[in-house]
Amino acid sequence: MATITESQRRGALTHPDIERHEEVNRDILNMLSRPGKGWWALLGLCVLGIGVFFTSWGWQIYRGIGVSGLTSPVGWGAYITTFVFWVGIAHSGTLISAILFLFRAPWRQSVYRAAEAMTVFGVMTAGLFPLIHVGRVWHAYWLIPYPNQRFLWPNFRSPLVWDVFAVTTYFTVSAVFFYLGTIPDVAAARDASTGLRKKLYSVVAMGWRGTDREWHHFGKAYIFLAGLATPLVLSVHSVVSWDFAMGIVPGWHATIFAPYFVAGAIFSGVAMVITLAVPLRKVFKLEAYLTIKHFDALSKLILLTSLIVLYAYLTEFFMAWYSGEPPEKQMFWNRLFGDYWWATWTMLVCNGFVPIMLWFKRVRHSIPALFVVSIFINIGMWFERYVIIVTSLSHEYEPFAWGMYRPSIVEMGILVGSFAWFGFWFLIFTRMLPPVAIAELKEVVAPRMRKNETKSVEA
Amino acid sequence: MSDSTNLLASFDYLDDVVDAIGELRKAGFSNDLTAYVSYPDHHIEHAMGYDQSPVRVFTLVGGLTGTATGFAFPSFASMDWPLITGGKPILSIPAYVIPAFELTVLFGALSTVIGLFVLSRLPNPKPSVIYDPEFSSGRYGLLVRASGRADEARSILQKYQPAELREGSDA
Numbered sequence: 001m002a003t004i005t006e007s008q009r010r011g012a013l014t015h016p017d018i019e020r021h022e023e024v025n026r027d028i029l030n031m032l033s034r035p036g037k038g039w040w041a042l043l044g045l046c047v048l049g050i051g052v053f054f055t056s057w058g059w060q061i062y063r064g065i066g067v068s069g070l071t072s073p074v075g076w077g078a079y080i081t082t083f084v085f086w087v088g089i090a091h092s093g094t095l096i097s098a099i100l101f102l103f104r105a106p107w108r109q110s111v112y113r114a115a116e117a118m119t120v121f122g123v124m125t126a127g128l129f130p131l132i133h134v135g136r137v138w139h140a141y142w143l144i145p146y147p148n149q150r151f152l153w154p155n156f157r158s159p160l161v162w163d164v165f166a167v168t169t170y171f172t173v174s175a176v177f178f179y180l181g182t183i184p185d186v187a188a189a190r191d192a193s194t195g196l197r198k199k200l201y202s203v204v205a206m207g208w209r210g211t212d213r214e215w216h217h218f219g220k221a222y223i224f225l226a227g228l229a230t231p232l233v234l235s236v237h238s239v240v241s242w243d244f245a246m247g248i249v250p251g252w253h254a255t256i257f258a259p260y261f262v263a264g265a266i267f268s269g270v271a272m273v274i275t276l277a278v279p280l281r282k283v284f285k286l287e288a289y290l291t292i293k294h295f296d297a298l299s300k301l302i303l304l305t306s307l308i309v310l311y312a313y314l315t316e317f318f319m320a321w322y323s324g325e326p327p328e329k330q331m332f333w334n335r336l337f338g339d340y341w342w343a344t345w346t347m348l349v350c351n352g353f354v355p356i357m358l359w360f361k362r363v364r365h366s367i368p369a370l371f372v373v374s375i376f377i378n379i380g381m382w383f384e385r386y387v388i389i390v391t392s393l394s395h396e397y398e399p400f401a402w403g404m405y406r407p408s409i410v411e412m413g414i415l416v417g418s419f420a421w422f423g424f425w426f427l428i429f430t431r432m433l434p435p436v437a438i439a440e441l442k443e444v445v446a447p448r449m450r451k452n453e454t455k456s457v458e459a
Numbered sequence: 460m461s462d463s464t465n466l467l468a469s470f471d472y473l474d475d476v477v478d479a480i481g482e483l484r485k486a487g488f489s490n491d492l493t494a495y496v497s498y499p500d501h502h503i504e505h506a507m508g509y510d511q512s513p514v515r516v517f518t519l520v521g522g523l524t525g526t527a528t529g530f531a532f533p534s535f536a537s538m539d540w541p542l543i544t545g546g547k548p549i550l551s552i553p554a555y556v557i558p559a560f561e562l563t564v565l566f567g568a569l570s571t572v573i574g575l576f577v578l579s580r581l582p583n584p585k586p587s588v589i590y591d592p593e594f595s596s597g598r599y600g601l602l603v604r605a606s607g608r609a610d611e612a613r614s615i616l617q618k619y620q621p622a623e624l625r626e627g628s629d630a
Contacts, residue, residue, distance in 0.1 A: 022597035059511035153536035191592035207583030220512035442498035447473040
């Protein structure tokens with residue numbers, strides 16, 4: 001009756017070195033042991049960066065938004081750029097955990113927990129930026145849809161209000177999805193640990209025992225959550241793109257923005273997964289779990305999305321030319337050869353040309369090469385948002401309203417600090433929760449069968 | 460139940476536990492079985508004879524509530540203080556599709572989780588006393604609440620050569 005399933009057969013191909021379920025528990029739970037010096041050093045660096053972050057922000061709160069480079073005509077600068085960047089980073093986590101789950105991609109199991117953690121921490125980081133950007137942060141609660149003193153409600157026709165709905169929903173749902181997925185693994189960690197850790201894990205696991213009843217409902221709930229998260233992830237970056245596309249600013253007002261932003265988000269997010277997975281694999285010796293095949297699959301995803309992104313860039317230029325609209329035409333000419341030419345070319349080289357290397361199998365199969373490519377993409381995707389936001393605002397219709405924007409040292413401090421904030425949570429995560437999904441990995445490792453072991457091994 | 464002897468067997472092999480479940484169910488122990496697995500295994504789920512999980516009702520009701528709220532709330536807010544902006548109608552239904560969509564997902568997801576917790580009785584602060592930490596690692600567990608028919612259940616379990624067979628009475 002019990003037979004080896006298709007996914008287990010394919011799993012045996014992706015994880016040839018794992019034979020028994022106990023090995024998965026042992027190897028993954030080992031990662032939660034006492035951290036080494038390198039981990040503490042990185043954590044220290046992140047704490048330092050968080051210090052820079054809050055010092056910069058504190059200074060801005062004390063002195064006012066004038067300490068940033070934001071002024072007329074460029075009212076959106078590095079903060080909104082970084083907000084979009086981090087929301088984008090978050091997207092690939094949900095792609096891997098929800099969309100590839102629905103598509104039954106057999107390679108997602110090893111990377112999905114780390115990618116999902118990246119989603120939660122990415123949205124957590126992104127969520128700070130609207131608060132920083134509004135300047136008077138003590139009024140940030142105005143974002144919540146409630147009537148003000150004059151009983152005036154927010155304007156539900158505004159994409160900025162949509163964004164509040166989209167981002168808060170995204171954060172809530174991805175955090176819930178992440179937590180739910182960890183419950184069986186935390187239960188495994190609870191059963192393998194002692195002392196204070198056992199108590200902590202017992203609380204988090206909520207008494208999960210892995211009974212048939214629990215798994216039965218869990219499986220169904222997980223599919224529904226994946227089904228809800230899939231359209232959600234596509235909607236979130238679409239709504240973010242409408243923050244721009246709904247405005248009649250040259251360079252923003254385009255119908256391709258939603259798919260273009262979603263592809264870009266997945267592109268940057270998958271690159272970030274590689275950036276994080278490479279050191280994770282090295283430090284925790286996860287070669288049996290994160291094989292070259294996984295990196296190959298991830299780089300193919302990057303290749304696909306980079307083509308979509310490059311196509312969107314070219315379409316934008318084509319549409320500007322074909323529209324015959326002088327401000328639009330000048331906008332795109334200005335992007336390539338104007339004041340911000342360096343940002344545009346950084347974007348085009350990093351996102352359009354560097355990923356071309358991934359056509360070569362040798363690059364896809366070389367971990368150091370992939371790491372370097374992923375760093376280029378991370379940089380390129382930050383610049384993409386910078387180009388979209390800053391070049392458009394600095395050069396709208398009327399020449400008297402043109403101006404230049406340069407991020408101030410405070411904005412730079414907050415940008416750098418945001419990486420530290422993200423890194424801090426990610427480092428804590430790698431030591432507190434199983435960074436690779438134990439239960440899901442076992443689904444692709446063939447279970448022990450008496451009939452296989454007695455009748456010698458078949459197939 | 461008065462005389463309740465609980466038998467806890469742990470198995471090394473998946474096919475053993477699946478076959479044991481099958482035979483115990485045939486012998487009329489259907490409602491007295493609990494299987495422990497460390498990962499979602501559909502062989503065991505089939506053997507236990509599960510039907511559709513009612514979680515889906517929670518998802519549907521939650522999602523529809525979200526859709527309704529997502530249209531009703533912006534509509535109410537717009538009519539509460541009618542203010543024309545951008546020459547658009549006071550009730551701009553197409554614009555409300557977005558909050559409606561987001562709330563569909565939000566309410567749907569949260570009620571799915573509530574459904575899961577209710578149906579699988581989580582959080583469970585006092586889980587059953589007889590349990591083996593091995594069940595979250597590699598072994599398969601099978602608990603039989605054999606009220607009065609302990610010998611029968613024991614002989615069936617023994618047929619499938621469990622790695623360990625424990626007895627205990629759970630309060």
